[in-house]
Amino acid sequence: MRQITILSGKGGTGKTTLTASFAALAKRLVVADCDVDAPDLHMLLKPTVMRKQEFRGSKVAVMDRSKCIKCGICEERCRFNAINELEIDPILCEGCGVCAYVCPAEAITLNEKVCGYAYVSTIRYGFMSHARLNPGEENSGKLVTLVRHNARQIAQKEKVELILNDGPPGIGCPVIASVTGVDLGVVVVEPTLSGIHDMERALKMLNHFQINPLVCINKYDLNMENTKKIEEFCMDNGIEVAGRISFDPIVTEAMVMGKTVLEYSPNSAVSREIREGWSRILNALGSVDHV
Amino acid sequence: MIISVASGKGGTGKTTVAVALALSADEDVQLIDCDVEEPNVHILLRPKIDEERPVYSLVPAILEDRCNLCGKCVDLCQYNALFLSPEKVLFYPELCHSCGLCAIACPEEAITEEKRQIGVVRRGSAQKVDVVYGELNVGEPMAAPLIREVKKEVDREKTVIVDAPPGASCPVVESVYGSDFALLVTEPTPFGLHDLKIAVEVLRTLKIPLGVVVNRAGIGDGKVYEYCGEEGIPIMLEIPFSKEIAELYSRGVPFVTRMEGWREKFRNLLEKIRRCSPA
Ligand code: SF4
Ligand code: SF4
Ligand code: SF4
Ligand code: SF4
Numbered sequence: 001m002r003q004i005t006i007l008s009g010k011g012g013t014g015k016t017t018l019t020a021s022f023a024a025l026a027k028r029l030v031v032a033d034c035d036v037d038a039p040d041l042h043m044l045l046k047p048t049v050m051r052k053q054e055f056r057g058s059k060v061a062v063m064d065r066s067k068c069i070k071c072g073i074c075e076e077r078c079r080f081n082a083i084n085e086l087e088i089d090p091i092l093c094e095g096c097g098v099c100a101y102v103c104p105a106e107a108i109t110l111n112e113k114v115c116g117y118a119y120v121s122t123i124r125y126g127f128m129s130h131a132r133l134n135p136g137e138e139n140s141g142k143l144v145t146l147v148r149h150n151a152r153q154i155a156q157k158e159k160v161e162l163i164l165n166d167g168p169p170g171i172g173c174p175v176i177a178s179v180t181g182v183d184l185g186v187v188v189v190e191p192t193l194s195g196i197h198d199m200e201r202a203l204k205m206l207n208h209f210q211i212n213p214l215v216c217i218n219k220y221d222l223n224m225e226n227t228k229k230i231e232e233f234c235m236d237n238g239i240e241v242a243g244r245i246s247f248d249p250i251v252t253e254a255m256v257m258g259k260t261v262l263e264y265s266p267n268s269a270v271s272r273e274i275r276e277g278w279s280r281i282l283n284a285l286g287s288v289d290h291v
Numbered sequence: 292m293i294i295s296v297a298s299g300k301g302g303t304g305k306t307t308v309a310v311a312l313a314l315s316a317d318e319d320v321q322l323i324d325c326d327v328e329e330p331n332v333h334i335l336l337r338p339k340i341d342e343e344r345p346v347y348s349l350v351p352a353i354l355e356d357r358c359n360l361c362g363k364c365v366d367l368c369q370y371n372a373l374f375l376s377p378e379k380v381l382f383y384p385e386l387c388h389s390c391g392l393c394a395i396a397c398p399e400e401a402i403t404e405e406k407r408q409i410g411v412v413r414r415g416s417a418q419k420v421d422v423v424y425g426e427l428n429v430g431e432p433m434a435a436p437l438i439r440e441v442k443k444e445v446d447r448e449k450t451v452i453v454d455a456p457p458g459a460s461c462p463v464v465e466s467v468y469g470s471d472f473a474l475l476v477t478e479p480t481p482f483g484l485h486d487l488k489i490a491v492e493v494l495r496t497l498k499i500p501l502g503v504v505v506n507r508a509g510i511g512d513g514k515v516y517e518y519c520g521e522e523g524i525p526i527m528l529e530i531p532f533s534k535e536i537a538e539l540y541s542r543g544v545p546f547v548t549r550m551e552g553w554r555e556k557f558r559n560l561l562e563k564i565r566r567c568s569p570a
Contacts, residue, residue, distance in 0.1 A: 009329045014302070016482065037458035038299045038489050040482045059369060079390055091464060091497065096390030097369050110369075135459045135492040141432065169301045169457050170328035173432035176385070193543035194306070194331040201329065201429055208430040222534075223541035252510045255480055 001155055002285055005034070005165040005179050007206075008188040009198020014218040015188045017251055018274065019166040020044040020260045023125050025278045029162040031123065032151035033130040034178035036116065036143045041166050044260055047121030047128045055118050055131065057142045059095035059110040061088050067107035074099035074108060091136060118146050120154055127154045141173035148178070171205045184285050185211045186242065190219050191226035199230065203239065213239050214284055216277055219247035240284060243277025246270060293451040294564055295470040295499070298477060299486025301457035304506035304530070305476045306331045307540055309454040311547040312474075313420045315557035321449045324424035325466035326456040327410060327437045335545050338415035338422040346425070346440045347406035348389040348433065353380050357401035364393035364402060385432045410437045414444060421449070434462045442466070450561070459489045464497065472564050473501040474527065480511035484518055491524065500567055502527040504560075525567065528560050 006022070008015040020041060023031050033041040061082075063074075068086065075083040078099055082092035088099070088108075100108040116133040129151035133140050151163050165182065168174040179185055185206040189199040199215065206213045215234050220227045227244070234241050246269055254264035262271050296309040306324075310332060313322040324332035351364075351373075358380060365373045365380060372386035373393060384407065394402040410427040425441040427434055434456070442465075445451055455466040467473055473494050477487040487503070494501050503519055508529040519526055530536070536546045547553040 009301075037460045038486045040300070040485060043481055043485060077391075077395070092468070094388055094390070095369055096388055096392055097367060098390050098392045098395065101367065101392060101396060133460055135489055136464045136496055137460055140458075140460045170434075171429060172328045172427065172434045172462070173385075174460075175328075176430070176432055190302075190541075192541035194329075194334045195541075197331065197334055198329045204429040222537055226541055249510065252480055255482060256512050258481065 001152070001161055001163065003163045003165065003182040004184045004186060004281065004285065005167045005182045006186045006188060007167040007175065007179070007202050009169065009195065009202050014190065016040045016044070016166060017255060017261060018188060018216065018218065018245070019164060021262050021274045022278050022281070023123070023164060024260045024262045025275060026125060026162055026164065028126045028160060029164055030127045030129060030151045030155045030160050031125070032147050032163060032165045033128065034144045034147055034165050034174065035168040036131045036133045036140050036147065036174065037168060039130055039132060042128070042130055043258060044255070045123045045128055046258070047119070047123050047130065049119050049121045051120040053118045054114050055116045055143050055146060056112045057115040058137070059097070059112050060090050060093050061095065061099050061108050062111050063088050064107045064109070067105050069105045071104060073102050073104065077102050116143055118143065118150060120150050126160055127158065129154065140168070141177040144168065144174045144177035171201050175205065176209070179206065179209055179211055182211060184214060184281065186214045186216055186281060188216045188218050189230060191217060191223040191230060193226065196226060196230060196233070212284070214242045214281060215239055216243040216245070217241060218245050220244040221246045240280070242280040242284065243273060245273045245277065292471040292565070293445065293453060293469060295453040295455050295467040295473045297455040297463060297467055297473055297475055297490055297494070298457055299459055299490035300482070301329070303476045303478055303483065305457070306335065306454055307546065308474065308476050308504055308506070309452050310335045310545045311553065311557050312561060313452050314418070314545055314547050315554040316450055316561055317558065319419060319449045321421040321423065321446050321451045322454065323441060323445065323451060324422070324454045325438050325441055326454055327425035327427040327434050327441065328456060330424045330426055332422060332454055333424055334543050336417040336420065336422055338417040340413050340415035342414040344412050345408050346410050346412055346437050348409050348436050349391065349404040350384055350387050350389060350407050351382060351393050351402045352405045353382065354401045354403065355379055357399050359399055361398065364397055367392050367396050388433065389436065409433065412440050412444065421446070435465045438462055438465045459493045463493060467494065467497065467499060470499050472567060473499045474504055474564070475501055476504045476506055477515060478507045478511060479505055479513065479515045481514065483511065484515045487515065488518070491522070502564070502567060505529045507532040527563055528556065
C-alpha cells in the first residue's frame with residue numbers, strides 16, 4: 001500500500017480540486033480527507049456513507065457548585081485561563097484535568113465529549129475516509145489520525161493499493177498527523193510571495209519528517225516571475241516540479257457544477273496539465289523506496 | 292475595538308482584507324497576525340521589526356534516578372504524551388499540552404519542568420500600522436500557546452485588527468476570542484459557502500457579531516448571497532474578481548495602495564463595523 005499526501009500552505013480551493021481530479025485519474029483508491037476542520041472534498045466526490053462513528057477526542061471540566069468551597073486553587077492552577085471567577089469556560093478548557101486533580105473538595109470532574117464524526121464511504125473511484133470536527137473543537141490532529149487509520153483499514157480489507165490524503169492547511173498538529181509515514185508529500189503552491197513563503201515552510205516540515213517532496217504549481221501563469229522563482233528554488237534543492245497548472249475559470253465552473261475539472265472539461269488545457277502532473281507523481285512514487 | 296478577520300478556509304483573501312483595513316484607517320491601527328503556522332501579513336506590509344522575543348512552553352523533564360515507575364503521571368496525562376516502558380517513562384513532546392499536571396502529581400517529585408522554544412513573536416511597524424506576528428517553529432504542533440502570546444500584545448487603545456488562522460478549530464477560537472466583531476471573508480462558490488457556514492457556527496458559539504466580505508465577486512454562483520440573506524448576516528463589502536488584484540497580491544503589494552477608490556471603501560467598512568458592534 002502506498003500513501004500520498006497533497007499539501008498546501010494555505011488550503012484554498014486549488015488543492016481540493018486537484019485532489020479530486022487525481023482521484024478520478026487513479027481510478028481505484030482510498031481518498032482520505034484530512035482537512036477535518038473544513039472538509040470540502042465530499043462536495044466533488046459525493047461519497048455514500050457506509051459507516052459513521054463518533055469521535056471523542058477530548059474532555060471538558062465540569063464544576064459541581066454544591067461541592068465547591070471557593071478556595072480558588074483550580075483557577076490559579078489552570079494554565080489555559082479557562083477558569084475565571086470560579087466559572088469554567090468550556091470553550092477555553094482543554095480538558096487537561098489539572099483543576100480536577102488539585103481541587104480539595106472533589107468538585108470538578110472531567111467529562112468526555114463528542115467532538116466530531118468520522119465516516120467511511122464509497123465513491124466512484126473506490127472509497128473515502130472523511131470526518132467532520134465540530135466547530136471550535138481541538139484535537140483535529142487526533143481526528144486526522146483516526147481518518148487515516150480508517151483509510152488504511154478499508155484499503156487493506158478491499159485490497160486497494162493507493163491512499164491519497166488531502167491535507168489540512170498549515171504546518172501544525174493536523175498537518176503533521178496527515179504526513180507521518182507517507183511515501184510522498186505533494187506541495188501545491190500558487191505563484192505569490194506568500195505562497196512561496198508557505199511552500200518553503202511546508203517543504204521544511206516534510207524534510208523534518210523525512211518525507212519525499214514534490215511540488216505542483218497551480219495557476220502558474222498568474223505570475224511567471226514567481227513561477228520561475230519557485231522552479232529555481234526547487235532546482236537548487238533537488239525537488240522535482242511535478243506539474244504546472246494554468247489559471248482557468250473553468251475550474252470554478254466545474255466546482256459550481258459539483259464536478260472535477262476532468263469530468264467537466266476533459267479536453268481543456270487544465271485537464272491535460274493535471275493528467276501530466278499525476279503521471280509524474282506516480283513516477284516519483286514508483287522510484288521511492290517502499291518501506 | 293478588536294476586529295477579527297477570519298475564514299473557514301485559507302486562500303479566500305483574508306490577509307488581503309486585514310491588510311487593506313489596516314492601511315485604510317485614519318486612526319492608529321494595530322494589525323495582529325495570529326496565523327502563526329503561515330504568517331503572511333509581514334509579506335504584504337514588510338514591517339521594520341523593533342522587537343523579537345522567543346516564546347517557550349513548559350514541558351516535563353523526568354529525573355530518572357528519582358522515578359520509581361509508579362505510572363501515575365502516565366495515567367493522568369490526558370494527551371498520551373507520557374508512556375511507561377519497563378525501564379523508564381518516555382515523553383512525546385509533540386503531544387504535550389504543557390498543562391503541568393504530571394509535575395504536580397508525581398509523588399516522588401521526579402518531574403520538573405523546563406522551557407522549550409516553540410516560536411517567536413515579532414513586533415514592528417509599517418507606515419502607521421503596528422504589526423505583530425508570531426512564527427511557529429517548523430515541526431512544532433501546538434499553535435495555541437504561541438497565539439496566546441501574540442495576543443498579549445493587543446493594545447486596546449488602538450483599533451486592533453486580528454488576522455485569524457484558517458479553519459474552525461482551536462487555533463481559530465484562540466485567535467478570535469474576545470473580539471468585538473468578526474469579518475468573514477469568503478468566495479461566492481460552493482466551497483466558499485460550505486466553509487463560510489462552518490465559520491459562522493464557530494463565531495456564533497462565541498457570540499461574536501459578524502459580517503461577510505465577498506471576495507472574487509462575479510465568479511461562481513449566488514448561493515452565498517442567498518445564505519447570508521436567510522441567516523440575516525450582513526454583506527459588508529464585495530471585492531470583484533480582478534486579475535489586477537490577484538497579480539498585485541502575487542507580488543506582495545496590498546491592492547488598496549494601488550487601485551483608486553478602495554481605501555475609501557475600506558474606511559466605510561470600518562465605519563459600518565463600528566455601527567454594527569455593540570462596543
Ligand atoms: S481541565 Fe485544564 S484547561 Fe480545563 S479548566 Fe481544568 S485546568 Fe483548566
Ligand atoms: S478548587 Fe475546587 S473547591 Fe476550590 S474553587 Fe475550584 S472547584 Fe471550588
Ligand atoms: S509519577 Fe513520578 S514516579 Fe511515578 S512514573 Fe511518573 S515520574 Fe515516575
Ligand atoms: S505537562 Fe500535561 S500534557 Fe504534558 S506530559 Fe505532563 S500531563 Fe501530559
